[in-house]
């Protein structure tokens with residue numbers, strides 16, 4: 001349960017105003033004028049401003065600080081959400097293109113590390129939201145159960161290499177959960193920013209994971225987003241990982257799922273940092289030399305890539321292995337986001353080799 005769950009919009013805003021050192025995008029962008037414009041509005045899913053800003057008001061250390069209460073929040077609370085989106089994604093105007101996954105039969109690349117020297121594993125994920133359900137702050141336990149049912153039914157229609165089984169979190173043993181999490185397959189409920197936004201309300205009801213037989217295509221159900229589609233495997237074959245994901249998205253679109261989307265913003269997600277393509281393509285890669293060099297951050301910025309620890313966002317590196325992924329998700333197509341990551345990873349490999357004198 002969020003600690004600020006009982007505070008109303010005004011009380012939350014007072015807390016935000018009292019934050020002195022916060023660098024969050026919410027603090028920066030929720031001006032008195034925008035607050036006044038949004039404070040009494042209610043979205044189609046009964047979302048209020050309080051539902052969007054609770055996490056940022058209760059956590060001065062937030063980076064973003066605002067979540068969308070539901071897909072319609074991006075319209076109802078556009079004055080604040082658009083400002084944060086522009087700031088986060090570093091764009092002046094919101095004109096996200098139509099989806100374009102490229103020609104997967106002619107990607108022009110495959111394995112980024114054929115010698116298997118540096119890339120441990122590769123993963124590409126997208127987030128999707130059902131257009132008929134709100135996001136965590138406005139969901140009831142029954143909504144979560146209903147949504148899980150709809151998702152499960154569509155996942156059961158996947159065929160061939162994508163066919164698999166759904167495992168609900170409810171009833172799953174602690175050992176199985178820990179093992180799946182350590183193997184980087186499963187999510188947990190440890191993000192305090194998400195907790196405060198209501199992301200773990202009614203946990204573990206309605207949550208679960210689907211995977212195919214080869215365990216290289218997974219779907220997270222009701223983690224942060226309603227759905228996260230994930231393609232992953234050991235090694236560096238980005239072409240294979242991406243192609244599998246694109247095929248899965250196509251199959252799921254045909255299975256009856258209707259995804260929340262908005263002109264100029266692309267696919268809508270709970271956190272505004274993820275919308276647009278919602279695509280994050282990453283490698284776990286051994287780069288001890290580059291990571292230790294003083295210009296590591298600058299190097300990543302130059303290629304629009306982000307470095308994370310290997311146990312997810314806000315974690316540390318282990319043994320010189322980093323998670324390197326595309327930073328941009330909005331304002332470019334899926335294939336362009338992927339190519340940006342591919343170019344960044346190739347540059348990382350070349351630089352690590354240079355520094356190691358190879």
Ligand SMILES: Nc1ncnc2c1ncn2[C@@H]1O[C@H](COP(=O)(O)OP(=O)(O)OP(=O)(O)O)[C@@H](O)[C@H]1O
Pocket residue numbers: 121122123125181183184185186224232280282283284308310311312313323
């Ligand atoms: N290339 C990869 N190989 C293996 N596991 C990976 C890879 N990239 C990410 N993971 C694993 O996926 C899990 C989720 O990571 P993380 O939360 O950073 O990213 P995400 O699922 O893309 O979502 P978000 O960006 O919203 O946090 C973690 O267990 C992480 O180790």
